[in-house]
Amino acid sequence: MSKHQLANRNESKTLVCILAAGASRRFGAPKQLAKLASGNLLQCSINTLAQVASQINGDLALVLGANEMQIKPHLKGHFILLSNLHWQSGMASSIVCAARYAEQHHYTHLLICLADQVALSATDYLTVLNASxxxxxxxxxxxxxxxxALFLAEDYAHLAGLTGDIGAKQLLRRHYRDGQLIACALPRASIDIDTQDQLISWQNKL
Structure with missing residues (x-):
């Protein structure tokens, strides 16, 4: 699918949102600032997903919470910053931030992304977008x-009601069972950074 087709399918308007509000307790420091070959972990995610947002003429948003004031000075680029004041309650609170913003600003699609899936490329994210x-x-x-995961506007009310640290997995499974969701094989999405050992393992592969 071409850039023109992506941007204009049903006059869609997509918000690409990176969730990065966690306290990184298992990592022992703000993992958003962990050093990778091309910059800190979160900046690398921003750079990749800025390309994706540009390809679909969408907007890029970033949800921060824990250590927000420490992290912000180390970031650059154009993105919408969403502050999650309830980050301690779990990942669902960040999805709630994204869904409420997407609804308030009339986005037809919301792509939820995780900052620590370091192996994913712009092509991987576009695979999800193109499949929908x-x-x-x-x-x-x-x-x-x-x-x-890519959601539709009709999902925002459900997403805005999520609680805890489970996220939207149950909603994804339900839509898949109902034939309303396409599953995209992305084995590299299994690679994420939660601990210092995982960071060292990833760095050794580069």
């Missing part, structure tokens, strides 16, 4: 549906 054909889509790896 006006339906939902999500990454499929390790026998589960997960982020990156």
């Amino acid at each position: 054909r006006c339906r939902r889509a999500a990454a499929y790896y390790q026998h589960r549906l997960a982020a990156p």
Whole structure:
């Protein structure tokens, strides 16, 4: 699908949103600022997803919470900053921030992304976007549906009601069972950074 087709399918308007509000307790420091070959972890995610947003003529948003004041000075680029004041309650609170913003600003699609999925390229994210054909889509790896995941405007009310640290997995599974979601095989989505050992392992592969 061409850039023109992506941008104009059903006059869609997509918000690409990076969730990065966690406290990184298992990492022992703000993992958003962990050093990678091309910059800190979160900046690398911003750079990749800025390309994606540009390809679809969408907007890029970033949800921060824990350590927001420490992290912000290390970031650059154009993005919408969403502050999650309830980040301690779990990942769902960041999805709520994204969904409410998407609804308030009339986005037809919301792509939820995780900052620490370091192996994903712009092409991987576009695979999810291209697969949707006006339906939902999500990454499929390790026998589960997960982020990156593309939702429709009709999902925002449900997303805004999520609580805890489970996220939207139940909603993804339900839509898949109903034939309303396309599963995209993205094995590289299984690579994320939660601990210092995982960071060292990833750095050794570069």
